[in-house]
Amino acid sequence: MGEQNMGGQVAGPVHAGLSSTARTRHRRLREQGRTDRAELTEVLAAGFIAHLGVIVDGTPMVVPTSYGFDYETLYLHGSVASRSLQTGPEASGLACVTITLADGLVLARSVFEHAVNYRSAMIYGVPRLVTDPEEKLRGLRLLSEHLAPGQWDYVRRPSRKELAATALLALTLDEASVKVRSGPPDDGESPDAALGLWAGELPLITTWGDPVPDQGLADGTAVPGHISVRAGSRAFSPPR
């Protein structure tokens, strides 16, 4: 569980097409960095839980949140970060948003070579509080459709009051890095291979379960197709 372990790695180099700064350059284990903006989109598309890191009163704070995105912008729920925004983005308002998908365990012949197969994206930027009602609606829709495709058109949309009560943050997807580890352990040709131990991968598979109806539903309320179709299917799209 040394350098090969998830915990021993930092994000890879900056992607082609994404800006290169001191924060995302100068990383160790460069070989695991990916260089394509498409791969950032792929990680964003595969997951739906982000960990938003902000500094509040000098202390780092890491909060789970759902997100949506388009090619240029990541949208996040913002009440959480409002405390950091209060001090003003100009001050120290930089945020780091990390999205991680665990794909399985890498079981090696030695403790040191154990690892986690995963995909991870780190995005840096100064969150912007979305105030324009049109952009807010668009951002919320991206978020909603990413989490629960089809619900936006099925359920009641946000009222003006609800919209006002929702804090939405926007982060440009300009500065980011993606890190991917996949495949078998790295010690297949090391002296440890002679130990004769079993080694390989133990995949993690996340699927949607059967919809659980709210007890208050009127008899005969059918599960709409856009929900029922997800049952049994993979959540967090598997790696290619």
Added chain:
Amino acid sequence: MGEQNMGGQVAGPVHAGLSSTARTRHRRLREQGRTDRAELTEVLAAGFIAHLGVIVDGTPMVVPTSYGFDYETLYLHGSVASRSLQTGPEASGLACVTITLADGLVLARSVFEHAVNYRSAMIYGVPRLVTDPEEKLRGLRLLSEHLAPGQWDYVRRPSRKELAATALLALTLDEASVKVRSGPPDDGESPDAALGLWAGELPLITTWGDPVPDQGLADGTAVPGHISVRAGSRAFSPPR
């Protein structure tokens, strides 16, 4: 997707038995906080991916990492945080470690009431670099056994050189909060219930797949029982 959404929530109040500080007090949505140290342990036991937030050169950095723990201490791989530790824990070395388990989607009658069912623990503390070889070995064993129970006794253990090459961080479990959302949407008795729409939960189920043998294995190398027994079983223990 307003206040009820995962993104709209911050960690609940401090647990009984855990220290109460400004960072973990003064939270909104107090009703979702849990007050038992046992529940912190439960979240730690259920997951195995943590997001470690540190400040590096004034910028928050959120890095996924695996972890292990005992009653008092959380152990994390530390190469990642070494950059923040270089400036000295005395300076601004506070870290926030967040562990989140997504349990499903809460599909409400309005966009605003949509939410994620989840369990999340936030731990604050100044990471300590573990240098004592005995504690290091013990911490790595906790980490290894949490991730892959049985492997510590099955595979080759760390050599002195490997131990030296592994940076392990310890964080006391003194200051933490746990946040849990479970159950159906909250709008079952709201005016929206009259819309006649389907509403409920869509659970997320994460299981271990079948072990994938490394191609380099000698013919007939059997999958050991402690690995094969996991196939098909739930990863990230489900909520009670």
